[in-house]
Amino acid sequence: MNAESLTPVDQYIYLSSLLFCIGMAGVLLRRNAIVVLMCIELMLNAVNLLFVSLSTYMGDASGQIFVFFIMVVAAAEASVGLAILVMVYRNTRSTNISFLDKIKN
Amino acid sequence: MKALILIFSGAIVLLFAGLGKNERKLLPLVWLTLFLALAMNGLEYFGWELPWEQQWSSMLQFNKFSLAFNFLLILLALLGSMLFVPRLEDKGADVFALMLFSLCGGMLMTSFTSFFMLFLGLEIMSIPLYVLAGSRKEDLRSNEAALKYYLMGSFATGILLFGVAMVYGTTGSFDIYEIGLRYTGATMLTGMSPMAKIGILMVMFGLLFKIAAAPFHFWAPDVYTGSPGRVTAFMATVVKTAGVVAMFRLFAISFGIADNFWGPTLAILAALTMFVGNLSALRQDSFKRMLAYSSVAHAGYLLLAILVHNQNSGKALLLYMTGYGLAALSAFALIHKVSREQGREDVSAFDGWAKRYPVESFALLISLLSMTGIPGTAGFAGKYFLFSSAFEGYTWLIIFALVLSAVSVAYYFRVIIAMYFRDSGNDASSVEGSAMSVRLALIICTALNIAAGIAPWFILERI
Numbered sequence: 001m002n003a004e005s006l007t008p009v010d011q012y013i014y015l016s017s018l019l020f021c022i023g024m025a026g027v028l029l030r031r032n033a034i035v036v037l038m039c040i041e042l043m044l045n046a047v048n049l050l051f052v053s054l055s056t057y058m059g060d061a062s063g064q065i066f067v068f069f070i071m072v073v074a075a076a077e078a079s080v081g082l083a084i085l086v087m088v089y090r091n092t093r094s095t096n097i098s099f100l101d102k103i104k105n
Numbered sequence: 106m107k108a109l110i111l112i113f114s115g116a117i118v119l120l121f122a123g124l125g126k127n128e129r130k131l132l133p134l135v136w137l138t139l140f141l142a143l144a145m146n147g148l149e150y151f152g153w154e155l156p157w158e159q160q161w162s163s164m165l166q167f168n169k170f171s172l173a174f175n176f177l178l179i180l181l182a183l184l185g186s187m188l189f190v191p192r193l194e195d196k197g198a199d200v201f202a203l204m205l206f207s208l209c210g211g212m213l214m215t216s217f218t219s220f221f222m223l224f225l226g227l228e229i230m231s232i233p234l235y236v237l238a239g240s241r242k243e244d245l246r247s248n249e250a251a252l253k254y255y256l257m258g259s260f261a262t263g264i265l266l267f268g269v270a271m272v273y274g275t276t277g278s279f280d281i282y283e284i285g286l287r288y289t290g291a292t293m294l295t296g297m298s299p300m301a302k303i304g305i306l307m308v309m310f311g312l313l314f315k316i317a318a319a320p321f322h323f324w325a326p327d328v329y330t331g332s333p334g335r336v337t338a339f340m341a342t343v344v345k346t347a348g349v350v351a352m353f354r355l356f357a358i359s360f361g362i363a364d365n366f367w368g369p370t371l372a373i374l375a376a377l378t379m380f381v382g383n384l385s386a387l388r389q390d391s392f393k394r395m396l397a398y399s400s401v402a403h404a405g406y407l408l409l410a411i412l413v414h415n416q417n418s419g420k421a422l423l424l425y426m427t428g429y430g431l432a433a434l435s436a437f438a439l440i441h442k443v444s445r446e447q448g449r450e451d452v453s454a455f456d457g458w459a460k461r462y463p464v465e466s467f468a469l470l471i472s473l474l475s476m477t478g479i480p481g482t483a484g485f486a487g488k489y490f491l492f493s494s495a496f497e498g499y500t501w502l503i504i505f506a507l508v509l510s511a512v513s514v515a516y517y518f519r520v521i522i523a524m525y526f527r528d529s530g531n532d533a534s535s536v537e538g539s540a541m542s543v544r545l546a547l548i549i550c551t552a553l554n555i556a557a558g559i560a561p562w563f564i565l566e567r568i
Contacts, residue, residue: 013274013300020267027260036256043263047270054274063273069221070266073228077262080235081255087239088248097256100249 012053019046033085033095037078044074106167108146108175109212112138116205123198132191132542135201139183146176150567163280164219171216173423173567174350178215181342181430182208187546188438189335200240203233204339211347215354220269220279223351227265227315230347231258234340238332250331257314257324265311271304272359284359292362305360305367312355316348318408319378322401326385329397334441337393341400341437342430349407353422357414364414371412376505378405383509386516393440393450395516396433399476402513403429406488406506409495420565421490427557427564428483432472435550438543439469446537452519457529465539466524468547473517475554478510483557490565 019042026039048067055063085095092099115138122131150172161167167175182204191197210230217223235258239251273279275298276287291297297305310321317325329337360367382402389395410422442465444450459466475484488510492503539547557564 020263023263024260027256033252033256040256040259040263043260044266047263047266050267050270051273054270058274058277060277062279063270066221066224066269066273066279069225073225073232076232077228077235077259080232081259084235084239084248084251084255087242088252091243091245091248097252100252102245102249 009053009057013050016046016050016053019043019049031096031098033088033097036097037081037085040081041074041078044070106161106165107149108142108179109209111142111145112179112205112212113209115139115142116202116209119198119202119205123202131197131201132186135186135205136183138205139179139186143176143179143183146172146179150176164222165213165216166218167216170354170419170568174215174346174426175212177423177427177430178208178211178343178346181346181434182339184431184434184546184550185335185338185342187542188434188550189338189441190540190543200237200335203237204335207231207233207237207339208343211343214347214351217351217354218281220273220281223355224266224269226347226351228262230344231262231315234258234336234344237336237339238328240336241333246331247333250328253324254328254332257328261311261314261321263311264307264314268304268307268309268311271300271307275301275304281355281359285361288360289362297363297366301363302366305363306370308355308360309352309367309371312348312352313374316345316352316404316407317401318374318404319381319401320374322378322381322404325401326394326397329400330391330394334437334444337397338434338437338441341396341433345400345404345407346426346430349404349411349422349426353411353414353419356411357419361414364412368412371408372499372502375405375408375412376502378402378408379506379509380405383513387512389516390451392452392455392520393437393444395452396436396440399513399516400433402509403476406491406510409491409499409502409506412499412502413495415494416568417494418491420568421487421494423568424483424557424561424564425487425491428475428485428487428554431550431554431557432475432482432484435468435472435547436476438547439465442539442543452523455520455523456527458524461529462539464544465547468551469524470521471551471554473521475558477514477517481555481558483554483561486558486561490561 023039023043023046027036030036030039048070051063051067055061089095119131119134122134149167150169207230210226213222213226214230217226235251235255238254239247241247272284276284278284278287314321329340379402382398382405386395386398386402389398407422407425410418440450443454447454471482475482478485478488492506496503
């Protein structure tokens with residue numbers, strides 16, 4: 001395999017930036033808390049992709065180790081987030097985050 | 106490091122102790138753990154057991170700077186656990202254990218030397234807090250606070266991580282000293298690449314989210330108001346300190362060379378934070394919400410230390426955080442007391458307080474004066490040293506900050522006037538004395554606040 005058939009690293013950077021932006025737009029625009037959670041996961045996975053491609057590009061393994069840490073933390077975070085969501089659902093019977101305006105009033 | 110291990114094992118023991126029936130013994134166990142950790146941290150600081158500059162395989166570094174801030178974090182957590190008497194329905198063990206875990210994360214954030222530890226510390230600190238914010242499960246406001254804090258917190262983590270990836274892509278390293286060296290070389294040769302600039306900005310935005318600086322502060326008032334009082338006090342003191350210190354460390358060591366790139370952005374955001382925090386606090390009726398906005402305003406002042414990022418501003422940061430932390434702890438504790446007695450948190454709930462609770466009113470008076478920055482309190486000394494360290498480079502910003510702290514007198518003094526110069530309608534209302542531990546902690550907070558105001562050199566020389 002010669003070097004030209006490999007995808008250059010900047011395309012990976014563009015792809016993961018795009019994925020990250022889609023995730024960010026989802027967090028800011030969607031009203032369903034489960035979709036927001038999925039969008040946060042998308043953002044973290046975009047970061048993972050970026051880390052792995054940069055790490056391969058530079059021939060340095062520590063970027064890939066960082067990805068493992070992100071995965072573990074993301075799993076812990078998602079489990080806490082879903083638990084909070086279940087708690088909210090029990091009290092409001094809804095996962096729509098626009099119902100959450102009780103504090104201001 | 107030993108203090109960290111001690112707190113961590115204390116939290117695990119506490120979780121198992123919660124299985125037993127002896128709920129009464131839990132709180133003294135928390136105090137014992139934190140007190141031992143405080144003593145151990147002091148011993149480490151004075152080099153009795155370990156040399157200062159100990160590095161843990163280029164991940165953590167416990168030097169005078171981080172040990173001094175760790176001491177402050179543990180002290181604030183200890184006083185915080187004394188100031189809030191648990192309600193009967195609170196089981197206790199899980200709440201206290203989560204708080205200790207969160208404190209461990211905060212201590213990692215003051216002593217990291219690698220992005221690994223920054224990220225892990227941030228998450229170890231944040232994830233227990235998401236749970237803690239929602240620890241009153243039946244209360245819809247607490248639920249809302251937890252969900253908002255969770256969504257905003259993990260969003261901020263995502264932004265921070267994208268920035269870290271960009272920084273890694275331009276330097277090939279996670280070590281903050283190594284990154285500093287690479288950026289110094291790059292700036293001298295070619296200037297910063299766009300990728301490095303995006304990375305620095307995104308790391309900055311991610312951390313600004315965590316310390317609730319404008320324009321990323323919109324979650325803070327709701328979360329601070331909705332969370333249980335104990336958790337709010339923890340967020341406003343321990344978490345804010347850890348976040349600001351982590352940002353200071355990172356921007357001083359790694360990105361310090363590029364400060365003519367990120368400096369102007371951060372200066373504008375600092376001005377915006379002070380403006381929004383102080384002006385919104387003016388319009389609040391609820392005292393808790395007012396303090397939440399005032400905490401945003403204080404984050405703006407703290408950003409001055411990061412802008413200057415030299416030795417002097419690090420010292421001023423320690424002094425300022427001591428003053429603000431002690432003041433905020435006692436203020437939030439007294440709001441907690443008022444809301445339990447009268448079921449409301451607005452300023453008029455404090456009418457005629459001075460007659461009924463002389464000790465508590467005096468503690469609140471001193472902490473409000475300290476937050477305003479009246480001479481003789483730690484808040485004044487902190488503001489003085491912080492502003493004078495930044496005066497050379499950012500004169501316009503300091504003048505702006507001084508004007509806004511004059512504005513802040515208006516809302517802090519509303520509470521003082523209510524306490525001392527208004528009569529409550531119902532004088533017959535029963536006076537419920539505070540618990541012994543609460544009173545002791547209030548006295549310690551007030552005494553330390555005044556002592557640090559009179560002799561600030563004692564704290565400034567610690568770093």
